[in-house]
Amino acid sequence: MTSRRTKIVATLGPASSSPEVLEKMILAGLDVARLNFSHGAPDEHRTRAQLVRDIAARHGRFVALLGDLQGPKIRIAKFTNKRIELAEGDSFRFSVTHPRDAGTQEVVGIDYPDLVKDCSVGDELLLDDGRVVMRVDNATADELHCTVLIGGPLSDNKGINRRGGGLTAPALTAKDKADIKLAAEMNLDYLAVSFPRDAADMELARRLRDEAGSSAWLIAKIERAEAVADDEALDGLIRASDGVMVARGDLGVEIGDAELVGIQKKIILHARRNNKVVITATQMMESMIQSPMPTRAEVSDVANAVLDYTDAVMLSAESAAGEYPVEAIKAMARVCVGAEKHPTSIKSGHRLGQHFARSDESTALAAMYTANHFPGVKAIISLTESGYTPLIMSRIRSSVPIFAFSPYRETQARVAMFRGVQTVPFDPASLPADKVSQAAVDELLKRDIVSIGDWVILTKGDSYHGTGGTNTMKILRVGDSLI
Ligand code: G6P
Ligand code: MG
Structure with a gap:
């Protein structure tokens, strides 16, 4: 298992469709594979998705799949001479x-x-x-x-x-609606909505997703000037989504590149405050389309997104159509790990002075407070149905790894996007109640993540099914007899 906390999303395309390249990308640290519905036929996406799942399973890795809807990008038609x-x-x-x-x-x-x-x-x-x-x-x-x-x-x-945004095209086109069905059929873990204007666009996407029978989490791509016009607009869009993407390409065009850095920081902050995941995207390692090494400016861009505490950084053309898809993932992974050593990546403001809204949120944040202040704690185990409890935990800065223990494929894949969270397949309901803690800690011992004498935090609820039930935090010493 890796010590990197920030996750890597990479777009698949012609440069990353062969089993050999995909395998190298997965071994280099790919966490989430992005299928860009703006390009490629349904069958190409199906084949790529299946390859990713097969190769990841063969290596015991958990890679989530994200489908990115084309959206109403307004385009000119064609020229007689191209x-x-x-x-x-x-x-x-x-x-x-x-x-x-x-x-x-x-x-x-x-x-x-x-x-x-x-x-x-x-x-x-x-x-x-x-x-x-x-x-x-x-x-x-x-x-x-x-x-x-x-x-x-x-x-x-x-x-x-x-410039300034304000074009009225509705966010979901006929093609997007067909692609939502495709995403459902492919069991995708995330679905990104392009150019949403407000919460209503996301609510429509959610309804279509439900009707298609998909449980994919919805990512709102923040790329219109209206979406960042004020805090109310931004927070409304964030709350209507399961996560957001700082889609810097179109956003930079609409609001101007000078405003972009400040807005990126604000989007990441607001997403985390609202307990949502956030991806920072577009041109992060652009020169690696043609070069095996990133520029210092690109290194700095990725590192700064990590310091802003993004969940994930994303590769676009670098991995889809570039000459160095594997090297780009390696470079990103290296830069993430380096930036995570900086004190701002580790220290948390702990939401001091804030109120918590729910009992599971309170338990999750209490676990993080303890993990960050009790030096013996080497890992956090969160028994989770949907991934929600570890999601809340991972909104807090920390260097202690969070392990989402879940029996479900969907949850195991979904948490691949969350910063600092890894998954361990685990079904507490299959064990007698007094054996669950011991069995959970043994999973970490077996993987050499903890040793005798370390402390581990474990959270769970009273029943072993159902989301939202987390109400218990245990502090366990590895090697003791645990119940
Ligand atoms: C698992 C555990 C429960 C816990 C639940 C939390 O099912 O066995 O004890 O209450 O996860 O799930 P959540 O989706 O809210 O993180
Ligand atoms: Mg875009």
């Missing part, structure tokens, strides 16, 4: 009626008619993640007339954002 080159000062038009495959130097079609209604004179449009920028000079019933402010190449199907 791409054009725009210069500063050029005039350019987006047209609802222009043929979809016949864009020219002057005009291109758009698939989203409301863009014309949503935009007004003076707005800035950012194409291809901000590589090309235009100002809207005039809006007719079916066209936007623009002037190019920053020129560059523009090719088929590139995305459009408006």
